[in-house]
Amino acid sequence: MLSRASKYAILSTLYLAEHASKEKKMSVKAIAGSINVPSPFLAKLFQQLVKCNIISSTKGPNGGFFLTEENEKKTVIDIIEEIDGTNKIDDCFLGLAKCDGNNPCPVHFIVEPFKRKIFGKFRDQTIKEFADEVEAQGSVLFLSGLEKKK
Amino acid sequence: MLSRASKYAILSTLYLAEHASKEKKMSVKAIAGSINVPSPFLAKLFQQLVKCNIISSTKGPNGGFFLTEENEKKTVIDIIEEIDGTNKIDDCFLGLAKCDGNNPCPVHFIVEPFKRKIFGKFRDQTIKEFADEVEAQGSVLFLSGLEKKK
């Protein structure tokens, strides 16, 4: 449904929202380490996210990545569409050309409500709002999935 | 979530359940044409499905693929696990090492109920039951997704 690339991008953008700021920028390596993602791969993703204004960066000493107020208004859907080129959340679960109540696949009426819910969340919440919620509910952003948030 | 291969396998097995029988076997080409899938690729998938007793075949004139009563008792999960090697439905939507209520990713509580529902359906309904339901509700099995069932 989502490529690994877009999953990395989502998690690390949320991580930036939580842990970085204009005053405390973070390097790819630091984030890659925290999220447990191959850093050269993440570096490529970050280049793309900077270019399309989802995250920001500066070079040099104390340089790194962070989010501006403008960045914080982007959405998870923006990330997915940028990285995956298209938004595969909308695709039919069984691969039909289009997901459509008039030509439903055998699981359409189970899948469709879920898609509405998650798509709505990804579209209507800004990164900032999403990150705040993540922090409030203590959700995990580490790919290893084993660490505990304190 | 599901590979294209397992989607093809699911759709064509359901198609076999609806349209083929011991008396009226169907060739790969016929099915590939109906479902709109590359036929050499489907042929390979069918070899695998035959080997693990999810579908049946005979060679020669009037040969082809069909389901025995035993085949009809298999489940969609059996297909997925055979073709994809593993069942990725259980995976975390954002890629965490495991999907777990104790270490939930930011969308876990939206995703988890859906996974339970679809996994339950795929595990508890036999192919035969599934296919009957598909027929009753007039669900579509054509990948092109445009044809109308009459």
Place this chain on the structure above:
DNA sequence: ATATTAAAGGATAAAAAGGTCTTTTAATAA
């Protein structure tokens, strides 16, 4: 028996996804 038909088997090929490395550019601290 023989020709014909359709699946099985096995070897490749093409495309996409995932990941790495090296050089260049820009910011800044000394």
Place this chain on the structure above:
DNA sequence: TTATTAAAAGACCTTTTTATCCTTTAATAT
């Protein structure tokens, strides 16, 4: 102004997934 730092850019490499082709085997209709 120079050395250092960290991102940008671009060229590769690897693995996995998807797809094709060709030869062999087995069933059957004649």
